[in-house]
Amino acid sequence: SDELIREAILREMNRQGQVYFLHNRVYNIEYMAEYIRTLVPDAKVGMAHGQMSEKELERSMISFSQGETDVLLCTTIIESGLDIANANTLIVNRADSFGLAQLYQLRGRIGRSSKRGYSYLLIPKSHTMTESAERRLKAMLSATELGSGFKIAMKDLEIRGAGNILGAEQSGHIHSVGFELYTRLLATAVEDLRSQDIPPDDPNHPSSLQPNTVSIDLGIPTGISQDYIEDLPSRLDIYQKLIKCRTLDETNLLEQELKDRFGPLPWQALNLLFTVRLKIKASLTGMEYIRKTGEKLVIQFPFEVGGMRFALQNLIGPGWTIGNMQIRSTLIELGDNWEGSLVEVVDKLGEFQSRMSDELTNSEAST
Numbered sequence: 001s002d003e004l005i006r007e008a009i010l011r012e013m014n015r016q017g018q019v020y021f022l023h024n025r026v027y028n029i030e031y032m033a034e035y036i037r038t039l040v041p042d043a044k045v046g047m048a049h050g051q052m053s054e055k056e057l058e059r060s061m062i063s064f065s066q067g068e069t070d071v072l073l074c075t076t077i078i079e080s081g082l083d084i085a086n087a088n089t090l091i092v093n094r095a096d097s098f099g100l101a102q103l104y105q106l107r108g109r110i111g112r113s114s115k116r117g118y119s120y121l122l123i124p125k126s127h128t129m130t131e132s133a134e135r136r137l138k139a140m141l142s143a144t145e146l147g148s149g150f151k152i153a154m155k156d157l158e159i160r161g162a163g164n165i166l167g168a169e170q171s172g173h174i175h176s177v178g179f180e181l182y183t184r185l186l187a188t189a190v191e192d193l194r195s196q197d198i199p200p201d202d203p204n205h206p207s208s209l210q211p212n213t214v215s216i217d218l219g220i221p222t223g224i225s226q227d228y229i230e231d232l233p234s235r236l237d238i239y240q241k242l243i244k245c246r247t248l249d250e251t252n253l254l255e256q257e258l259k260d261r262f263g264p265l266p267w268q269a270l271n272l273l274f275t276v277r278l279k280i281k282a283s284l285t286g287m288e289y290i291r292k293t294g295e296k297l298v299i300q301f302p303f304e305v306g307g308m309r310f311a312l313q314n315l316i317g318p319g320w321t322i323g324n325m326q327i328r329s330t331l332i333e334l335g336d337n338w339e340g341s342l343v344e345v346v347d348k349l350g351e352f353q354s355r356m357s358d359e360l361t362n363s364e365a366s367t
Contacts (some may be wrong), residue, residue, distance in 0.1 A: 005039055011089070021036060087116045089120075090110045090117070092120065182290045278346065287300065290342070311352075
């Protein structure tokens with residue numbers, strides 16, 4: 001309100017301090033300057049924004065740093081690099097439009113001396129805030145003690161998501177980008193770090209491990225929701241354990257751990273475990289990827305399988321079509337239990353691959 005803004009500015013001026021007034025809209029910043037002058041006629045108002053010339057901006061900042069200006073009306077240009085000990089009040093207009101980390105960074109412009117700092121986050125009365133904006137502002141209000149930066153970073157990660165490693169639109173949902181891409185990127189980064197501390201001749205060196213490169217994209221929601229595991233570090237820990245799973249036994253043990261610690265699994269988590277198990281099974285077949293697009297289901301190989309068409313057709317049944325490097329079917333052909341049919345086919349292909357390898361090995365041994 002007008003009275004709150006006026007009182008905040010006068011309180012700072014009465015203790016011979018200065019005020020940052022952040023208004024991140026250059027097109028009407030002149031209007032806002034007149035508005036502040038009308039509220040507090042005694043205040044000397046300066047401006048700082050990115051569309052000012054270099055000399056104008058320099059004069060304005062020097063004037064403010066030397067105490068010649070009481071209120072600096074500015075944009076987020078002040079976000080970093082400023083250390084003005086006498087400026088200890090920050091007023092942020094439309095605080096609901098800023099990110100959590102950005103608000104925390106801006107708040108760091110004040111309280112840089114022995115004087116107590118005051119931060120005012122203004123939101124319009126006539127607008128309804130989004131849920132994420134409300135959560136951001138509540139997080140800012142709760143982050144008051146020393147060391148709050150880490151808590152803010154974790155809360156920002158939880159609200160906004162971890163960027164493109166988890167979701168293509170900063171959503172943080174694994175199913176948005178696909179579990180395969182997430183695990184591939186994260187596992188690569190983890191193994192790169194591990195390889196720095198492990199000798200190359202060590203059997204546990206990442207270069208000696210066989211990567212699981214099968215891509216699984218079934219278009220089903222997968223993930224561990226906040227409702228199931230509220231603590232973000234615990235959720236990330238479970239994801240890391242899933243990435244490391246190389247056998248079905250390891251996956252089963254992890255599922256039991258989840259049940260013991262957090263209770264019955266929600267359907268998204270069950271989908272996630274299904275995807276991991278399918279990936280493990282598919283890695284034994286030499287597949288390149290399994291992909292569902294609409295009603296179509298495709299199993300792609302990096303080598304030709306058409307030469308084994310009759311043997312494979314007898315093995316997996318008439319519901320699948322054998323192509324040159326693909327095995328295809330549709331959800332109509334497979335029915336409502338298409339996931340079970342897919343797992344059955346992958347199991348049969350794995351057994352077939354193992355049998356062929358054994359026969360080849362025995363043939364080479366006999367010669």
